[in-house]
Amino acid sequence: MKIPFDKLDKAFENRLRLQIMSVLVANQKYDFNSLKELLGVTDGNLASHLKGLEKEEYILVNKSFLGRKPNTNYEATTKGKKAFADHLDALEQLIKSSKS
Numbered sequence: 264m265k266i267p268f269d270k271l272d273k274a275f276e277n278r279l280r281l282q283i284m285s286v287l288v289a290n291q292k293y294d295f296n297s298l299k300e301l302l303g304v305t306d307g308n309l310a311s312h313l314k315g316l317e318k319e320e321y322i323l324v325n326k327s328f329l330g331r332k333p334n335t336n337y338e339a340t341t342k343g344k345k346a347f348a349d350h351l352d353a354l355e356q357l358i359k360s361s362k363s
Contacts, residue, residue, distance in 0.1 A: 270353035
């Protein structure tokens with residue numbers, strides 16, 4: 264069985280990016296502060312990884328105001344969901360092949 268290493272996406276090599284995408288694929292959207300609290304990371308660390316995923320066009324950023332407070336929500340794009348699913352499939356194949 265050929266292991267599809269080419270299906271492993273470099274964008275998801277970082278644990279935090281994998282966690283972000285897991286949250287965004289499981290939920291329609293998530294706001295910055297809720298993500299930060301859920302993942303237990305700093306503003307800067309989260310922001311840099313979100314920018315990386317946005318650059319790959321794996322997430323959409325929606326900025327709005329709730330009253331006078333700025334609110335930033337994130338959601339996974341169709342491209343991001345497919346890339347994430349392909350990455351998980353490749354990981355699963357890798358795990359299965361190492362058991363043989």
